[in-house]
Amino acid sequence: MLDPKLVRREPELVAAKLAKRGYHLDLDKLAALEAKRREVQLNTEALQAERNSSSKTIGKAKAAGEDIEPLLAAVSDLGNKLDEAKADLDAVQEALDLLLSDVPNIPDDEVPEGESEEDNVEIRNWGSPRKFDFEIRDHVDLGDQLDQLDFETAAKLTGSRFAVMRDGIARLHRALIQFMLDTHIEDHGYREIHVPFIVNAESLYGTGQLPKFAEDCFKLEHDQDYYLIPTAEVPVTNTLRDSIYEGSLPLQYVCHTPCFRSEAGSYGRDVRGMIRQHQFEKVELVQFVQPEQSDLALEALVGHAERILQLLELPYRTVILCGGDIGFSAARTYDIEVWLPSQDTYREISSCSNFRDFQSRRMQARFRNKETGKSELLHTLNGSGLAVGRTLLAIMENYQQEDGSIIVPDILRSYTRGLTHIQASG
């Protein structure tokens, strides 16, 4: 959520900045609601002040043994007036909240103009795509030939967009998770955290998935509003919801979880293979930092994610998302895209964002400023470090051999206990 004070004081400026992401802020509606809110709120609070003071008077009179009947008569209709005023205020407040909770974050000035992912700007690339002297297979064919990646069985068990893995591929998948966690913990200073894979509606509101993007999440049938997490970002970021954090900053967490996404609205996109699944695993990086630190923190975080690809020797490029492609809660996002030989292009494998105080304000996540002694909103950041399923298929495709086997990247061999070569199941 944006700072309501900022929206109130500089609506034109806010609207202009939001226009970069193609969002139209309805200034007339906002101004009308704001004027109404002010009027109704002043009225309500005046009535409340009146009630408070007359109640106090009655209390004193009663204590002094005086007759309070005339006093009671004088306030007889105050209650009704107050109820009406409160109802008005609630209605205006609700409309205002609804409008405001629908407004996305303000993009940084450095975010490039643009409407779609085509307008994202490459800021660096690393490694060069391997030259193949045989016909390249994609991970689906490779997995099929190895008999270790099985979409048909998954479709029987559940439906489309699920996968079953066996033997070497399953092991490689598991090795990747351990490798990523260890690297971020030992080399990059993150704390490991393990969290529930089911969250409530408040948590989804805090990170910005609700109320606007409910259809992207799997909702459980349960007496409470429970959802499967679409990313570890939700539970991990919400660990500081409704609190004033008194520890030292930055606070950096690395978390491995499965992620569940309904992928509503992406019918027909990436239907082949495990690029876009309803369930996938991810190692997520989450940081809580002081406001003035968040720019540097994002650069560092992207570097942590990139380092995984460097250690795996997978070519990638990093792009900054343009205004039209940036997510709802983010002020700035870098995507890391890994080279996929079968598609002859780079595909997203990580998305790293600075949310500034947008999520913190929704969550009321604060820290104590040691200099002023006051509580202030934190800045939150997160990024994939990395999406495990996509990393797995990138390895399969980039490390494939002419006979269809897969070489295990050096760095993973301690995690596969020396397994160097994934070959067809016997």
Added chain:
RNA sequence: GGAGAGGUGGCUGAGUGGCCGAAAGCACUGGUCUUGAAAACCAGCGACUCGAGAGGGUCCGUGGGUUCAAAUCCCACCCUCUCCGCCA
């Protein structure tokens, strides 16, 4: 699942209708003292919000209700702890 106890400020914890936004302690901040620190003593110190300010309002797990007035009484729900049962 059964039976009890409880949810109050950053933390511990008192408060069972009005003088309570809330005692006390810890923590924190400033001061005195000290070469410096500690200790001791003195003072300050909840969050959010409206307002240029004076000042106003809201908040004692959540949501309803009773009342002129609710942390306090009533109802529902959520959560935590203890004991019993069951269970990976």
